[in-house]
Amino acid sequence: MKTVLEARDLSVERSGKRVLDGVSFSVTEGEVFALLGGNGAGKSTTLLTFLGFLPPVSGLVQVNGKAPAEDIAAARRAIAYLPEAATLYGHLTARENLRYFLSLARMRPQAEPIEAALDQVSLQPDARGRQLSSYSKGMRQKVAIALALLREAPILLLDEPTSGLDPVAIDEFHGLIRLLAGAGRSVLMVTHDVYGACQVAGRIGLLRHGQMVGSFTAPAGGRIETEAVHAAFAGRVPA
Amino acid sequence: MKRPSSLLREAWLLSRDRAAIFWLALALALSVFSVASGVEEVRYQRGELAKLIELDEADRNAELARQSDWGGAAYYAFHLTYDPPSDLSFAALGQRESAAWKHRIRMLSLEGQIHEADAPNPELALAGRIDFSFVAAYLAPLLVIFLLYDLRSGERAAGRMELLTATAGRAESPWRMRAAMRIGALAGCVLLPLGIGGSVMGAPVAGLLLMSMAVVLHVLVWWALVALADRLSVASTTQLSILVGGWLLLAVLVPATGRILVERAIPVPSGAEILLAQREAVNAAWDLPKEQTMIPFIERHPEWAEHSQIDAGFDWKWYYAFQQVGDQSAEDISAAYTRGRLKRDEAARLSAWLSPPAFLERYLQSLAGTDVRSVIAYEQSVRDFHAELRSFYYARLFPGQDFRIAEAAGLPEYSPAR
Structure with a gap:
C-alpha cells in the first residue's frame, strides 16, 4: 500500500x-x-x-x-481539511458556503453533488437554504463535513x-x-x-x-x- | 481562466457582506453629495459672474456718460475683475471658499480694494465644505480601514483562516483578490460621481484622469498601511483601534501640527494691516501740503514731472497721486504678505509629505486651480489690470486732456487668465 x-x-x-x-x-x-x-x-x-x-x-x-x-x-x-469546530460563513446558506469553498478550491460547484453530499451528512433539505447563523453547532459541522466530502481529495x-x-x-x-x-x-x-x-x-x-x-x-x-x-x-x- | 472566476467568486462574496455593502454605499453617497455640492457651487459662481459681467459694462457706460472730466470718470467707473472657476474646481473648491474670486475695482488705492472684499459666510468657510477632495483625502481612508481591517483578523477570530488558506491552496489566496475587490469597489464608488460630475461640467479628460489616478494611489497607500497593521496579527478590534489611531495621526494631527508650526515659523502680516497702512497714508494726505504728496509720486512716475503742478483747490491729479502713494506706502507690507503666503504654502507642501490626505488634497486643489498660488496669481492679475487703468487715466489726467466719451471706449478690459 x-x-x-x-x-x-x-x-x-x-x-x-x-x-x-x-x-x-x-x-x-x-x-x-x-x-x-x-x-x-x-x-x-x-x-x-x-x-x-x-x-x-x-x-x-x-x-x-x-x-x-x-x-x-x-x-x-x-488534502480535504476539516478544522475543529469549523465555522463557515454565518451570513451564507449551506449551499452558498459549499459553492464558495468549492470555487475557492478551483472546483466547479454543481447543484447535484452538493445536494448529494448534504444528503450524506443528513442535513435536512429545508435547512439548506437558511443562513448558517441560524444553525446548531452540529448542523454547521455537518455542512463542514459535506465540504470535506465534496473536495474529492484523496x-x-x-x-x-x-x-x-x-x-x-x-x-x-x-x-x-x-x-x-x-x-x-x-x-x-x-x-x-x-x-x-x-x-x-x-x-x-x-x-x-x-x-x-x-x-x-x-x-x-x-x-x-x-x-x-x-x-x-x-x-x-x-x- | 482562473482570475475571472476568482474575481467573480470574491465579487459574489462581497455582494453578500452587508457591512461591506453599507460602507460602499456610504462611500457612494458621500461622493455623490460632495460632487453635487461642488457642481452646485461652481454653477452658482459661474452664474454670479455671468450676471456681473453683463451688468459691469452697462453700469460703467452709464457712469461714464454722466461724466465731464477724466477724474470723475476714473472715480465713478468700476471694473469687474474675477477668477472664474476652472472646469475641475467642482471637485476641489480649495481657496475659493475663503478667498475672494471677484472684485469691483476703480482708480482708488488698490490694496484696500483687494483686501476689503467680502468673504461669503466666513463661518461656513472656516468649517470647510464637504467637497470631493475632502471625501477622497480624509474620508476614503477611513472607509478603506473599515472595509479591510478585519479581512484576515476576522477570519482568524472566526477560526476560518486555516480552512480558507488550505482550501485555496496558496498562502496569499484569497486575501489579495478579496482586498483588491473591496478596494476596486471603493474606488469605483468614489470615482464614478467624479466622472459624472466632470462630464456635466465639461472638465478635461486628462485632468479627471490625473485626479482619479491620484485618488487610486491614495487608496492604495492606505491599503498598504492596513496590510502593514495586519502583520501584527492582533485581534480585529485592536487592529481597528491601531488603524483609526493612524488615521487620526496622519489625517488630523500631522496636518494640524504642521499648520501651527508653519504659522509660527513664518509670520505673515494680515490683510487688515495692509488696509490700515494704505488708509492711513491716504487719510494723512488730506492734511499734508500737496507738493509733499507729489514728491513720492513723481519719483515713481518721472514721466509726469512736467505736469505735476497742482491747482490750489481740489485737483484730480493730486487726488489720484495720493491714492497711488497710499498703495506705495503699503507696498512693502503687501509684498511681505504675498511672500509670506507663498513661503507658508511651500512649507505646507513639504509638511504634506508626512500626511497622505493633506498631500492628496493639495494635489487636487493644484489640478483644479484652487490653491494658494492660484489666488495669488489672481491678485497679481488684478494689480496688473489696475496698473493698466492708471496708465490709461494718467495719460489723460496729467496732460489735462478733455474728457471724450468715445475715448473711454479704449479703457482697458480685464480678461481672466483662464
Missing part, C-alpha cells in the same frame, strides 16, 4: 514551545488512522504541519512523498470531526468514513473520542504531551478494542 502521509521523528514548536517531540507514524492509501490524545497533546498541530502551516524544527513530514513546503499547492490540493484530515454531532449523526458519520476508506481515500482524524476512534480507525496512535506513547492496530476484519485503548488513554495501563 502506498504511504500518503508520513511523520518521521517529527518535532514542531509553536511560540517557542515544543508541541510535537519526535513523533513518527504513517497513513497508507485507504487507511483510517486516528490520533488520540487529550487537550494540548499536539493533535491539531500535527494536522497543521501536514498542511504546511507549521514547519518542523526537526524530523520529516511528507504528503504523497514530498514535504509540504516543497509544493504547498500540491499538498493542499491532495486525503482527509479531520480535527475532532464528531464534535457537536448527536449520537445518530455520529454513527452515520462513522459509516461514512468507513465508506470513504473503502473507496480508497485515506483519513487522518484527531480526536479525544476513544469510542469513535475505535469504531472507524484501522490504527490508533496515542499522543501525550507531544509524544507518541502508544499505538493500536485492528485485527484483520475486526475493530480495535475500546477498553484497551481507554485504559491506555486514561493512563491506567502503560500504552
Whole structure:
C-alpha cells in the first residue's frame, strides 16, 4: 500500500514551545488512522504541519512523498481539511458556503453533488437554504463535513470531526468514513473520542504531551478494542 | 481562466457582506453629495459672474456718460475683475471658499480694494465644505480601514483562516483578490460621481484622469498601511483601534501640527494691516501740503514731472497721486504678505509629505486651480489690470486732456487668465 502521509521523528514548536517531540507514524492509501490524545497533546498541530502551516524544527513530514513546503499547492490540493469546530460563513446558506469553498478550491460547484453530499451528512433539505447563523453547532459541522466530502481529495484530515454531532449523526458519520476508506481515500482524524476512534480507525496512535506513547492496530476484519485503548488513554495501563 | 472566476467568486462574496455593502454605499453617497455640492457651487459662481459681467459694462457706460472730466470718470467707473472657476474646481473648491474670486475695482488705492472684499459666510468657510477632495483625502481612508481591517483578523477570530488558506491552496489566496475587490469597489464608488460630475461640467479628460489616478494611489497607500497593521496579527478590534489611531495621526494631527508650526515659523502680516497702512497714508494726505504728496509720486512716475503742478483747490491729479502713494506706502507690507503666503504654502507642501490626505488634497486643489498660488496669481492679475487703468487715466489726467466719451471706449478690459 502506498504511504500518503508520513511523520518521521517529527518535532514542531509553536511560540517557542515544543508541541510535537519526535513523533513518527504513517497513513497508507485507504487507511483510517486516528490520533488520540487529550487537550494540548499536539493533535491539531500535527494536522497543521501536514498542511504546511507549521514547519518542523526537526524530523520529516511528507504528503504523497514530498514535504509540504516543497509544493504547498500540491499538498493542499491532495488534502480535504476539516478544522475543529469549523465555522463557515454565518451570513451564507449551506449551499452558498459549499459553492464558495468549492470555487475557492478551483472546483466547479454543481447543484447535484452538493445536494448529494448534504444528503450524506443528513442535513435536512429545508435547512439548506437558511443562513448558517441560524444553525446548531452540529448542523454547521455537518455542512463542514459535506465540504470535506465534496473536495474529492484523496486525503482527509479531520480535527475532532464528531464534535457537536448527536449520537445518530455520529454513527452515520462513522459509516461514512468507513465508506470513504473503502473507496480508497485515506483519513487522518484527531480526536479525544476513544469510542469513535475505535469504531472507524484501522490504527490508533496515542499522543501525550507531544509524544507518541502508544499505538493500536485492528485485527484483520475486526475493530480495535475500546477498553484497551481507554485504559491506555486514561493512563491506567502503560500504552 | 482562473482570475475571472476568482474575481467573480470574491465579487459574489462581497455582494453578500452587508457591512461591506453599507460602507460602499456610504462611500457612494458621500461622493455623490460632495460632487453635487461642488457642481452646485461652481454653477452658482459661474452664474454670479455671468450676471456681473453683463451688468459691469452697462453700469460703467452709464457712469461714464454722466461724466465731464477724466477724474470723475476714473472715480465713478468700476471694473469687474474675477477668477472664474476652472472646469475641475467642482471637485476641489480649495481657496475659493475663503478667498475672494471677484472684485469691483476703480482708480482708488488698490490694496484696500483687494483686501476689503467680502468673504461669503466666513463661518461656513472656516468649517470647510464637504467637497470631493475632502471625501477622497480624509474620508476614503477611513472607509478603506473599515472595509479591510478585519479581512484576515476576522477570519482568524472566526477560526476560518486555516480552512480558507488550505482550501485555496496558496498562502496569499484569497486575501489579495478579496482586498483588491473591496478596494476596486471603493474606488469605483468614489470615482464614478467624479466622472459624472466632470462630464456635466465639461472638465478635461486628462485632468479627471490625473485626479482619479491620484485618488487610486491614495487608496492604495492606505491599503498598504492596513496590510502593514495586519502583520501584527492582533485581534480585529485592536487592529481597528491601531488603524483609526493612524488615521487620526496622519489625517488630523500631522496636518494640524504642521499648520501651527508653519504659522509660527513664518509670520505673515494680515490683510487688515495692509488696509490700515494704505488708509492711513491716504487719510494723512488730506492734511499734508500737496507738493509733499507729489514728491513720492513723481519719483515713481518721472514721466509726469512736467505736469505735476497742482491747482490750489481740489485737483484730480493730486487726488489720484495720493491714492497711488497710499498703495506705495503699503507696498512693502503687501509684498511681505504675498511672500509670506507663498513661503507658508511651500512649507505646507513639504509638511504634506508626512500626511497622505493633506498631500492628496493639495494635489487636487493644484489640478483644479484652487490653491494658494492660484489666488495669488489672481491678485497679481488684478494689480496688473489696475496698473493698466492708471496708465490709461494718467495719460489723460496729467496732460489735462478733455474728457471724450468715445475715448473711454479704449479703457482697458480685464480678461481672466483662464
